[in-house]
Amino acid sequence: MTTALRRRIVPYFLLGPGTIWLVVFFVVPLYFMGKLSLESGSVGNLEFSWNWSNYSEALSAYDTQFVRSFLYGGAATLLALLIAYPLAYAIAFKAGRWRNLMLFAVVAPFLTTYLIRTIAWETILSDESPVTEVLKAIGLAPSGHVLATGGAVIAGLTYNFLPFMVLPIYASLERIDVRLIEAAKDLYASATQSFLRVTLPLSMPGVVAGTLLTFIPAVGDYVNAQFLGGAGNRMIGNVIQSLYLSQSDYPSAAALSFVLMALIMIAVVIYIRFAGSEALMGEEAR
Amino acid sequence: MSSMRTRKPGGSLAVLALLVAALSLLVAACGGGGIEGGGGEKEAEQIKLEGKPSGELTISNWPLYIDKGTVPAFEQATGVTVDYKEDINANESFFNKMQPLLARGESGGRSIFVLADYMVPKMRQLGYLQKFDKSGLPEVEKNLVANLRNPPFDPNREFSVPWQSGMTGVIVNTKKAPDVRSVCDLFDPKYKGKVDFLEEVRETVPLVMKCEGVDPAKATEADWMKAIEKIKGAAESGQIRNFTGNSYIQDLTSGNAVAVIGWSGDAVQLQVESPELEWRMPTEGCMLWSENMLIPVGAPNPTAAEAWINFVYKPAVQADIAEFVNYVTPVEGVKEILAKRDPKLAENQLIFPSASFTKKCSPTPPLEGEEELNVIKAFDAVLNG
Numbered sequence: 001m002t003t004a005l006r007r008r009i010v011p012y013f014l015l016g017p018g019t020i021w022l023v024v025f026f027v028v029p030l031y032f033m034g035k036l037s038l039e040s041g042s043v044g045n046l047e048f049s050w051n052w053s054n055y056s057e058a059l060s061a062y063d064t065q066f067v068r069s070f071l072y073g074g075a076a077t078l079l080a081l082l083i084a085y086p087l088a089y090a091i092a093f094k095a096g097r098w099r100n101l102m103l104f105a106v107v108a109p110f111l112t113t114y115l116i117r118t119i120a121w122e123t124i125l126s127d128e129s130p131v132t133e134v135l136k137a138i139g140l141a142p143s144g145h146v147l148a149t150g151g152a153v154i155a156g157l158t159y160n161f162l163p164f165m166v167l168p169i170y171a172s173l174e175r176i177d178v179r180l181i182e183a184a185k186d187l188y189a190s191a192t193q194s195f196l197r198v199t200l201p202l203s204m205p206g207v208v209a210g211t212l213l214t215f216i217p218a219v220g221d222y223v224n225a226q227f228l229g230g231a232g233n234r235m236i237g238n239v240i241q242s243l244y245l246s247q248s249d250y251p252s253a254a255a256l257s258f259v260l261m262a263l264i265m266i267a268v269v270i271y272i273r274f275a276g277s278e279a280l281m282g283e284e285a286r
Numbered sequence: 287m288s289s290m291r292t293r294k295p296g297g298s299l300a301v302l303a304l305l306v307a308a309l310s311l312l313v314a315a316c317g318g319g320g321i322e323g324g325g326g327e328k329e330a331e332q333i334k335l336e337g338k339p340s341g342e343l344t345i346s347n348w349p350l351y352i353d354k355g356t357v358p359a360f361e362q363a364t365g366v367t368v369d370y371k372e373d374i375n376a377n378e379s380f381f382n383k384m385q386p387l388l389a390r391g392e393s394g395g396r397s398i399f400v401l402a403d404y405m406v407p408k409m410r411q412l413g414y415l416q417k418f419d420k421s422g423l424p425e426v427e428k429n430l431v432a433n434l435r436n437p438p439f440d441p442n443r444e445f446s447v448p449w450q451s452g453m454t455g456v457i458v459n460t461k462k463a464p465d466v467r468s469v470c471d472l473f474d475p476k477y478k479g480k481v482d483f484l485e486e487v488r489e490t491v492p493l494v495m496k497c498e499g500v501d502p503a504k505a506t507e508a509d510w511m512k513a514i515e516k517i518k519g520a521a522e523s524g525q526i527r528n529f530t531g532n533s534y535i536q537d538l539t540s541g542n543a544v545a546v547i548g549w550s551g552d553a554v555q556l557q558v559e560s561p562e563l564e565w566r567m568p569t570e571g572c573m574l575w576s577e578n579m580l581i582p583v584g585a586p587n588p589t590a591a592e593a594w595i596n597f598v599y600k601p602a603v604q605a606d607i608a609e610f611v612n613y614v615t616p617v618e619g620v621k622e623i624l625a626k627r628d629p630k631l632a633e634n635q636l637i638f639p640s641a642s643f644t645k646k647c648s649p650t651p652p653l654e655g656e657e658e659l660n661v662i663k664a665f666d667a668v669l670n671g
Contacts, residue, residue, distance in 0.1 A: 043385060044412040065670060126540040145479055148527050231521040232527045233671035239670045245379035247662050
């Protein structure tokens with residue numbers, strides 16, 4: 001084999017495992033889901049028929065839940081960012097010898113499963129728990145209960161996805177060359193100025209990656225709404241689940257999944273345009 | 287990154303070709319599966335018994351729906367090895383998980399499913415059930431209670447044998463909601479945000495119909511929709527806190543809910559730890575239902591499956607099950623056995639209801655075809671708010 005040929009082939013070998021994984025676990029299921037979303041008839045007698053009305057009907061029937069999912073997901077992302085940034089900053093610059101312990105504390109919740117942690121919140125927020133009593137006393141529970149409200153769902157989403165926000169922001173903050181901040185101070189920048197003009201821009205890759213890692217799964221989540229939400233707080237993930245499992249309406253469920261994917265893609269593309277792809281890719285994209 | 291940029295233009299084409307090739311291979315391999323089946327009603331397969339039961343038997347049932355002794359006793363009596371799975375949590379979702387297999391004539395290795403009455407005609411019409419060989423079920427023939435022998439969905443009990451029956455009514459916290467005695471009372475603004483309804487369309491909606499004075503057995507689609515509207519109003523106003531399955535138990539014990547629509551057997555078990563909780567027969571009457579043992583198509587070892595069904599219909603065996611699960615037993619002669627063991631249990635109206643106790647109760651109403659689709663759609667829209 002000539003060196004030139006080998007050079008051309010090697011990248012494909014390296015891409016091989018990833019490509020096969022993607023084909024088997026993403027492209028193939030996507031193909032079947034796409035086919036399913038265009039079928040008509042009832043379960044047991046479904047037939048492929050280019051039935052595009054599955055899309056329009058599903059979208060018009062469940063627009064409320066779509067809007068709600070994006071609101072809840074967006075609110076959770078924003079809250080997670082507000083909590084995560086100071087935390088990541090503290091770990092990166094102020095933690096000293098506690099740094100590893102604090103990082104472990106961020107990741108520690110992953111040692112128990114997502115489901116169990118969410119169910120634990122169901123207990124913590126139940127109507128007669130001390131936490132709820134306090135929230136009621138300071139007027140944060142106008143309906144008299146915390147569980148089974150939209151606020152509980154947003155809180156659950158924020159809690160569950162927080163580590164996905166903290167870790168990328170920490171990674172990008174930790175990489176910042178401290179001499180740059182020192183230089184800003186040497187040039188008479190105030191603490192605020194040096195943060196806004198040096199630290200924050202340099203940590204943007206982490207912020208963008210963190211928001212994407214939080215927002216995308218949060219919008220499609222259904223576990224938090226299932227356990228922490230009430231009768232009027234179900235998200236689009238719950239709708240898709242009930243279409244599949246209780247209504248046996250596979251085509252509409254598949255169509256909704258596609259619409260959800262498309263809407264998230266659009267939101268993400270707009271966001272990356274707005275935030276700038278350099279922020280996501282970091283130095284390399286420049 | 288840099289290697290990506292200097293890639294030759296032919297590269298992406300090659301990857302694409304590879305993708306397409308792999309995809310078409312896989313599609314070809316998986317083809318024919320899918321979830322399509324032929325239309326129309328199918329001739330059911332008839333079970334052929336093969337001598338004495340032996341080998342292995344896999345059963346799917348609901349959690350906490352059997353005592354600990356019955357499976358080992360069956361294994362000892364017959365020599366059959368049983369894999370008893372508690373993997374059914376809801377009728378529809380279990381059916382929908384199994385459906386792609388059933389459409390291919392497979393049962394996922396399971397020989398017995400335990401599912402609600404209304405699943406029986408649905409699965410039979412799709413050709414997913416096998417017809418019993420009644421010669422293998424003498425105990426059922428002998429001991430099945432009279433009122434369950436000829437249900438409209440399976441007039442000769444050729445496809446289904448009841449596992450347990452039960453009643454759906456209201457479970458109340460007698461300290462916090464002492465005056466809830468009917469389904470109508472659940473709409474009392476006094477209990478706003480403290481009431482759970484069941485997610486089951488065939489139980490919750492008919493109960494609300496009864497509150498409105500409509501007989502579920504004679505309900506039109508308009509009656510269903512009207513009851514669903516009423517539920518929707520209560521959900522939107524915050525009267526109904528949540529729609530639940532078994533998880534209303536947690537809401538009741540933690541004080542999140544003070545009155546719920548719930549199942550009789552749960553209440554009997556709940557009272558052991560929370561004596562303030564009580565199942566009440568709604569003044570409008572309850573919903574009556576059964577869950578049935580079914581042998582699906584492709585079930586391995588149907589001989590052992592029938593032996594199991596026959597075994598649990600022996601009154602002595604059933605007495606152990608009834609004593610543990612506290613639902614209504616479909617087997618004649620159990621009450622007499624339990625009366626000797628635990629007289630209080632034998633007098634419990636929730637386990638051995640008298641005809642006068644269930645006088646106003648209704649069986650699961652028929653709901654089929656277009657009407658079923660519309661009703662389920664409307665109810666799910668309420669569930670998903």
